[in-house]
Amino acid sequence: MHDQKQSRMRGPGIVLRRAAPDDAPMVSGMFLASFKATYDFPLAHTDEEVRGWIRDDLIPAKETWVAVDGVGAVIGVMALDGDDLAQLYIAPGWTGRGIGSRFVELAKRLRPTGLSLFTFQVNRGARRFYERHGFIVVDENDGLRNEERQPDVRYEWCPEARRA
Ligand SMILES: CC(C)(COP(=O)(O)OP(=O)(O)OC[C@H]1O[C@@H](n2cnc3c(N)ncnc32)[C@H](O)[C@@H]1OP(=O)(O)O)[C@@H](O)C(=O)NCCC(=O)NCCS
Numbered sequence: 001m002h003d004q005k006q007s008r009m010r011g012p013g014i015v016l017r018r019a020a021p022d023d024a025p026m027v028s029g030m031f032l033a034s035f036k037a038t039y040d041f042p043l044a045h046t047d048e049e050v051r052g053w054i055r056d057d058l059i060p061a062k063e064t065w066v067a068v069d070g071v072g073a074v075i076g077v078m079a080l081d082g083d084d085l086a087q088l089y090i091a092p093g094w095t096g097r098g099i100g101s102r103f104v105e106l107a108k109r110l111r112p113t114g115l116s117l118f119t120f121q122v123n124r125g126a127r128r129f130y131e132r133h134g135f136i137v138v139d140e141n142d143g144l145r146n147e148e149r150q151p152d153v154r155y156e157w158c159p160e161a162r163r164a
Contacts, residue, residue, distance in 0.1 A: 014067055014075070015068050016065055017066060018063075018065055019064040019065060019077070023059065023074055026066075028055070030077065030089065030091045032050060034090060034091060038126075039148075041150055044148050062079045062081050063079065063081070064079040064087075065077070066078075067090070075091040076089065076090040076094065080110060083113070085104075085115050086117070088117075100129060101133070112159060116138070116156045116157075117130065118153070118154050119152065119155070121150075121153050122151070131155075136157075137155060140153045141153075
């Protein structure tokens with residue numbers, strides 16, 4: 001496979017690239033803003049803990065990508081952890097412009113044998129989004145398996161060739 005770190009997916013002024021250590025503050029601010037704009041329950045961790053997790057684990061230890069706008073601001077983040085699409089957050093104000101779809105297409109190219117993910121059941125927009133991209137529900141849970149203790153749903157995407 002070609003060097004993923006050099007890969008650039010270009011769109012109208014928005015570039016998807018691998019996250020670098022220096023991106024951590026912007027990724028953190030964007031992630032916290034997106035989560036808080038989406039859910040009316042709190043994260044299980046403080047903002048400072050989230051910043052530390054993104055700086056010390058998400059960016060250095062996971063396959064994390066960012067979307068950056070024309071002036072270099074981080075407006076989206078996607079992280080793969082094995083075959084899990086572990087994180088996908090677009091900045092408030094940048095949703096609904098196809099950036100999430102570009103990240104999902106990238107994740108499918110990077111994991112052509114299949115992907116799984118969790119989202120919270122209450123997130124109707126994300127569920128519609130993932131289902132439109134071919135993800136199917138595998139199971140639902142009352143929330144005991146996530147830190148926020150919110151009912152969640154697990155999705156999987158399998159390429160057609162594997163389903164047949
Ligand atoms: C869900 C999300 C990743 C989709 O990325 P996106 O760039 O907004 O999506 P696209 O523009 O490629 O596709 C638009 C679709 O996304 C979905 N969507 C979900 N939340 C949305 C939002 N806040 N604004 C716009 N579209 C949203 C809708 O299904 C929409 O389709 P519709 O116009 O037919 O309703 C993004 O909206 C987001 O980060 N939302 C907030 C955080 C979140 O829910 N993350 C997922 C956690 S598992």
